[in-house]
Amino acid sequence: MRGWLQPHRIVLILIGLALVWLCVTQMRWDWLPKYAPMMAEGLWRTIWLLVLSSIFGMALAIPLGLAQAAGPWFLATPARIFCTVIRGTPLLLQIWLLYYGLGSLFPQFPWIRESDLWPILRQAWPYALLALTLSFAGYEGEVMRGAFRSVPRGQLEAARAMGMPRHLILWRIWLPQALRAVLPTLGGETVLQMKATPLVATITVVEIYAVASRVRQDTFIIYEPLLLLALAYLALAGLIVLAFRWFENRGPVRHRPG
Amino acid sequence: METLGLLSFSPPGWGATLLAGLWNSLLIAVGAFGLGLILGTLGAWGKLHGGPITRDLLSMYTTIVRAVPELILILILYFGVTDLVNQILIAFGHERVQISGVAAGITVLGIVQGAYATEVLRGALLAVPQGQVEAAKAMGMPPLLMARRIIFPCMLGLAMPGLANLWLIATKDTALLAVVGFSELTFATRQAASTTKAFFTFFMAAGAIYLIVTLLSGWAFARIERWARRGEPRNAGG
Numbered sequence: 001m002r003g004w005l006q007p008h009r010i011v012l013i014l015i016g017l018a019l020v021w022l023c024v025t026q027m028r029w030d031w032l033p034k035y036a037p038m039m040a041e042g043l044w045r046t047i048w049l050l051v052l053s054s055i056f057g058m059a060l061a062i063p064l065g066l067a068q069a070a071g072p073w074f075l076a077t078p079a080r081i082f083c084t085v086i087r088g089t090p091l092l093l094q095i096w097l098l099y100y101g102l103g104s105l106f107p108q109f110p111w112i113r114e115s116d117l118w119p120i121l122r123q124a125w126p127y128a129l130l131a132l133t134l135s136f137a138g139y140e141g142e143v144m145r146g147a148f149r150s151v152p153r154g155q156l157e158a159a160r161a162m163g164m165p166r167h168l169i170l171w172r173i174w175l176p177q178a179l180r181a182v183l184p185t186l187g188g189e190t191v192l193q194m195k196a197t198p199l200v201a202t203i204t205v206v207e208i209y210a211v212a213s214r215v216r217q218d219t220f221i222i223y224e225p226l227l228l229l230a231l232a233y234l235a236l237a238g239l240i241v242l243a244f245r246w247f248e249n250r251g252p253v254r255h256r257p258g
Numbered sequence: 259m260e261t262l263g264l265l266s267f268s269p270p271g272w273g274a275t276l277l278a279g280l281w282n283s284l285l286i287a288v289g290a291f292g293l294g295l296i297l298g299t300l301g302a303w304g305k306l307h308g309g310p311i312t313r314d315l316l317s318m319y320t321t322i323v324r325a326v327p328e329l330i331l332i333l334i335l336y337f338g339v340t341d342l343v344n345q346i347l348i349a350f351g352h353e354r355v356q357i358s359g360v361a362a363g364i365t366v367l368g369i370v371q372g373a374y375a376t377e378v379l380r381g382a383l384l385a386v387p388q389g390q391v392e393a394a395k396a397m398g399m400p401p402l403l404m405a406r407r408i409i410f411p412c413m414l415g416l417a418m419p420g421l422a423n424l425w426l427i428a429t430k431d432t433a434l435l436a437v438v439g440f441s442e443l444t445f446a447t448r449q450a451a452s453t454t455k456a457f458f459t460f461f462m463a464a465g466a467i468y469l470i471v472t473l474l475s476g477w478a479f480a481r482i483e484r485w486a487r488r489g490e491p492r493n494a495g496g
């Protein structure tokens with residue numbers, strides 16, 4: 001801590017505090033009490049979109065990575081094509097394709113309109129969740145491919161020599177080591193996924209970015225909601241980084257050279 | 259399949275609109291990538307050789323830009339830069355101007371790219387073998403010549419994968435400008451799709467265009483990397 005708190009840093013921190021104080025006193029924050037409940041709701045929606053899409057995306061990414069690293073060609077080729085297409089097109093385009101494309105296709109089939117799922121399919125969030133999940137799966141599938149390849153062959157051969165069945169090798173030897181190897185990468189990728197969530201506001205999902213845009217439209221205040229928004233995302237990113245660091249420190253300690 | 263006619267170039271079709279959008283997208287991507295490289299070079303140099311205050315300010319820049327969604331940075335910078343330029347113009351007694359979408363897009367995405375480029379180039383600079391630099395200094399090479407002949411060729415191969423990634427991010431980030439209503443490829447596609455109601459046709463076509471750009475640039479960057487690494491031993495380090 002002492003090494004961190006050098007004289008020039010104290011000056012920088014004081015300048016920063018002065019800037020914050022200027023922002024608080026000189027800018028308009030009178031809209032805040034009225035919109036605070038909506039903002040909290042929006043923040044909550046952002047968080048669950050992020051968590052669910054990351055979990056589902058990861059669940060898809062593991063088979064995608066495995067298929068590319070060790071699968072037969074009829075599984076490896078579609079997996080590679082999926083990852084290339086997802087990584088090669090903008091997420092905004094994918095979201096709009098799913099929402100406007102599927103959304104305009106579904107009402108044409110009466111059996112979908114009469115099914116119990118229709119009230120859900122008429123809302124925007126399933127498409128947002130699906131698009132974010134597929135995007136995360138595409139990027140992480142590529143990461144997992146490298147991770148599965150990075151596990152030393154000797155480990156798998158030893159397990160096979162002990163007569164372990166294949167699913168047990170995957171579950172006990174291959175997957176844990178692959179996941180440990182990519183944990184730092186996954187932390188960064190989750191921050192990227194968080195940065196992608198405001199895009200779903202364009203298909204009328206009311207998360208925190210959409211609330212801030214609404215404040216802008218209602219009150220014609222431009223900077224204040226955006227600054228608050230930037231602060232909220234900074235805090236979220238910090239939390240993600242801390243959570244992943246905690247995960248990394250929990251497992252067996254890796255001995256790094258130096 | 260009659261919707262495929264909508265992609266033709268003559269007026270009932272929207273092909274020309276899409277291509278104009280693609281041109282705008284590529285223009286902004288190239289400009290932002292270039293600006294990002296300039297900012298990244300300055301940033302990497304400052305992070306390695308600058309004083310303590312420069313280093314702290316630079317790490318704030320890279321941290322904030324990499325943690326806040328591009329969409330929000332675009333909005334803040336878009337409104338902020340326009341405002342700032344206008345206030346300066348008014349202070350000097352000029353008329354208020356409307357900043358062109360291309361210029362604003364390049365500035366905003368360039369600042370975002372600069373933060374990522376700083377990290378990529380810093381890593382590459384650090385990986386240049388110290389002995390090479392010392393040898394050049396011992397031979398009495400002036401700093402600029404050393405940068406051009408020794409450091410730049412050495413770090414080019416190391417920085418190439420990161421730079422290729424950045425270029426792909428730049429092309430895809432241009433789609434975000436659709437949200438502020440700038441007429442690049444994604445925005446043009448949405449206009450065409452909502453006018454004709456042929457959502458699948460147009461979004462698939464735009465996806466294919468982006469994919470072609472991605473694959474072509476992936477191929478080009480792989481060639482540049484192979485060229486940049488031409489002097490290196492095949493199994494370096496391994």
